[in-house]
Amino acid sequence: MAIDHSNPLSTTLLGKLDYDQLTNCMRCGFCLPACPTFRETGLEPESPRGRIALMKAVADGIMDPDQAFQDQMNHCLGCRACEPACPADVKYGQLIEQARDAIEDHADHSVPMTGIRKLFFKGILPHRRRLKWLGRSLAAYQKFGLRHMVRGSGMMRLFPKHLREMEKIIPDATGRGVVERLGAVYPAKGEMIARVALFRGCIMDVLFAETNVNTVKLLAEAGFELVIPKEQVCCGALHAHSGEMELARALARTNLAVFREAGIEYIVSNAGGCGAQLVDYDHLLHDDPKYSELAGWFASRVIDVSQLLVDHGRMPSFADSCANASEPVTITYQDSCHLRNGMKSSNAPRQLMKQVANVSFIEMKEADRCCGSAGIYNVTEPEMAGRILDHKMEHANSTKARYLLTSNPGCLLQMKLGVRKQGANSHMEVKHVVDFLFERIGDCSKTKA
Numbered sequence: 001m002a003i004d005h006s007n008p009l010s011t012t013l014l015g016k017l018d019y020d021q022l023t024n025c026m027r028c029g030f031c032l033p034a035c036p037t038f039r040e041t042g043l044e045p046e047s048p049r050g051r052i053a054l055m056k057a058v059a060d061g062i063m064d065p066d067q068a069f070q071d072q073m074n075h076c077l078g079c080r081a082c083e084p085a086c087p088a089d090v091k092y093g094q095l096i097e098q099a100r101d102a103i104e105d106h107a108d109h110s111v112p113m114t115g116i117r118k119l120f121f122k123g124i125l126p127h128r129r130r131l132k133w134l135g136r137s138l139a140a141y142q143k144f145g146l147r148h149m150v151r152g153s154g155m156m157r158l159f160p161k162h163l164r165e166m167e168k169i170i171p172d173a174t175g176r177g178v179v180e181r182l183g184a185v186y187p188a189k190g191e192m193i194a195r196v197a198l199f200r201g202c203i204m205d206v207l208f209a210e211t212n213v214n215t216v217k218l219l220a221e222a223g224f225e226l227v228i229p230k231e232q233v234c235c236g237a238l239h240a241h242s243g244e245m246e247l248a249r250a251l252a253r254t255n256l257a258v259f260r261e262a263g264i265e266y267i268v269s270n271a272g273g274c275g276a277q278l279v280d281y282d283h284l285l286h287d288d289p290k291y292s293e294l295a296g297w298f299a300s301r302v303i304d305v306s307q308l309l310v311d312h313g314r315m316p317s318f319a320d321s322c323a324n325a326s327e328p329v330t331i332t333y334q335d336s337c338h339l340r341n342g343m344k345s346s347n348a349p350r351q352l353m354k355q356v357a358n359v360s361f362i363e364m365k366e367a368d369r370c371c372g373s374a375g376i377y378n379v380t381e382p383e384m385a386g387r388i389l390d391h392k393m394e395h396a397n398s399t400k401a402r403y404l405l406t407s408n409p410g411c412l413l414q415m416k417l418g419v420r421k422q423g424a425n426s427h428m429e430v431k432h433v434v435d436f437l438f439e440r441i442g443d444c445s446k447t448k449a
Contacts, residue, residue, distance in 0.1 A: 009065040010058050012102040021095055022056045024088045025049060031082035031092075036370045036388050037075060045072050048082040048092050055099055065103075073099045075384065077377050078241055079337035079370040080276075093342070094283060097240050104243025121244050125202050125234045126251055135206035138173030162382035169416040170207065177205035178212035179228050186216050186226040193223035193314060197264040199255075199302075201274050201409075202234040208409050214438040215270045215305055221441055222313035231258045237277035237338075240284070241375045249288070252281050256294045266312075267298065269343075270305045270434055272408035273375060276342025278302040304339055305434060306348035306407065318356040318440040328360040331436070332401040334392070334415055335368045336408035349407055349433050356440050365395040373414035385414075393418040396428070404430045 031048040032038050038047035045054060054072060057063035073096065080093040109117065124130045141147055150156060156164050178200050196219065200212050216226045232255055236248030255278075259267055269275030282299040285291045309315065331353060340346045346368070354361050371392045372378055372385035396404055396418065404419070406412050409432070416430045 007061075007065060009102060009106045010061055012105050013055065013065065013099065014059045014061075016098045016102045017055055017059050018091070018094060018098065019059065021091050022052060022059065024090050025052045026088050027053075028087065030085045030087060034081040034085040036077055036079060036081070036372075037384060040384065040387055046075065048076075048086075048090075051076060051099075052090070052092070052095065055095060070103050073103060075381060077337075077370050077372070077374040077388075079374060080341035081337060081368070081370065083341055091283075094280075097243075097245065100241070100243035101245040102243075107243070117242075117244075121239055121242070121247055125238065126247070128230075128233070131202055131206055132175040132177070135173045135177075135209075136175035138170075138206070139175060142170075142172055160382070162386070163379070165417060165421065166379070166413070169413060169420055171413075173206055174209050175206075177209050178216060179230055181209070181213055182216055182226075182228070184228050184230055186220055186228070188223050188225045189220050190223060190314070192225050193312060194265045195225045195227060195263065196266040196268050196308065197227045197229060197259055197262050199232065199235065199267055199269045199274060199278060200228060201271055204271050204274070204409055208412075208432070211270060211409075211432045211435055215268070215434050218316070218434060218438045218441065219268065219305065219308070219313070221316045222309055224308070224313065227262050227264055229258045229262050233258075235274040235277040236284075237273050238375055240277060245284075248277075249284055252284055252295070253288075253291055256281065256285075256291055256298050259298060260294060265301065266308060267302045268305050268308055269302060270407070270432070272304070272336025272339030272343065273410055275302060275304055276338035279343055302343075304343055304345045304348065304407070306352055307343075307345045310348040310351050315355070316441050318352075318437060319358075328358045329403065330360045330362055330399070330401045331403040331405055332362045332364045332396065332399040333367055333433075334364065334371055334396070334404060334406045334411055336406060336411050337368075337370050337374070339407050340368055349405070352437060353405065353433065356437070362399040362401055364399050364401075366392075367395075371411050371414045371418070373408075373410035375410060378410075378414055378417075389414060389418045389421075393422050397422065401428060403436060404428055405433045405436055406430070407433050 027049055029049060035047050044050040051072060054069055058065045058069060076096050078096055082092050124134060198216060205212055219226055233251050236251040239248040269278060279299045279302045281295040285295040333350060335346055370388060372388035378385035404415055406415060412430055412432055419428050419430055
């Protein structure tokens with residue numbers, strides 16, 4: 001068959017895809033049952049094996065990278081559940097990001113979409129001051145009656161149904177992040193085990209600032225001195241997942257320089273999506289002669305908060321607030337895909353949860369399956385995300401848990417959406433693992449007092 005590289009996108013894909021990874025795929029099919037989109041549709045192109053075959057066909061010039069091809073690349077959740085299942089260790093997560101990067105180079109977005117992407121990827125996410133402004137604006141919208149006014153006016157009907165649903169579960173925003181509340185350095189309690197740095201994230205420090213604060217205090221209780229570099233920026237995960245690789249690299253370079261000067265032993269993440277991006281900095285910048293060595297140093301020190309506590313911390317005592325109740329509090333856990341598949345950490349959160357007094361941990365069926373959040377996937381692909389979430393909620397409800405815990409803000413919001421849609425608010429509450437644990441330390445201290 002003739003090789004045709006006359007299509008510019010085909011040429012770009014050939015240049016950006018890791019061709020060795022494409023050819024490493026043995027077509028064995030072990031990835032198929034691990035892939036959420038294949039499980040939903042049963043279609044070969046909706047599987048990692050199928051998408052790799054499509055990438056290779058386009059890179060080889062034997063298939064036109066038409067809109068159907070591009071849509072298929074964007075239909076992948078990027079959960080990377082296929083990677084642990086792959087006997088050939090194909091780095092599928094890197095391949096799908098490379099494909100999206102090439103597609104974005106030739107994308108013909110509408111004027112409104114171009115404006116939205118530019119606003120968020122370039123105008124807001126990389127800039128701490130603008131994020132604080134966004135947090136203050138959202139807080140004003142939520143606290144001063146504007147939210148009720150907008151909902152009452154019917155304006156929300158101008159937005160698609162899935163965005164109206166998401167608006168209802170957005171947590172309280174703030175312009176005062178963890179540094180504004182605790183300072184840039186927070187001392188360890190008792191003898192210091194190590195000096196570590198917190199990666200506070202971008203959206204994390206606007207919508208989940210309380211979790212960042214609780215992370216610092218929990219680690220301090222466990223013997224760590226916390227440093228929170230003020231100059232750190234967004235990890236770049238949303239950029240990388242959306243084909244904005246050069247912006248992701250620029251953000252990575254800034255973070256490398258900032259954390260290298262902090263004098264720390266570990267870089268702690270409390271968001272699975274951020275952590276998986278941070279541990280990939282060595283791959284992201286492997287062709288950069290100035291930063292490749294520093295990127296390797298950085299990536300080797302990134303660790304999830306639960307893993308740090310289990311492996312190196314002085315474990316606090318956890319006492320449930322209902323410790324005197326006759327029935328234990330039942331909890332379950334939804335894995336963050338990127339924490340499990342990217343950072344290779346799934347046991348540590350479970351070990352911590354099981355140490356809380358008078359708590360019964362119930363393993364959720366298919367807790368390792370994606371919930372459908374996947375960065376902004378639940379916004380860009382709401383139909384598939386909704387189908388995946390419906391199955392997830394069937395398993396969550398079957399545990400009859402009082403608390404559903406997770407380790408990533410996107411997963412937390414998605415599971416809150418699922419609880420709300422299925423009317424389970426009365427019996428199930430969704431929390432970050434860190435918040436759940438820190439609250440139990442507080443209750444223990446109050447009991448002793």
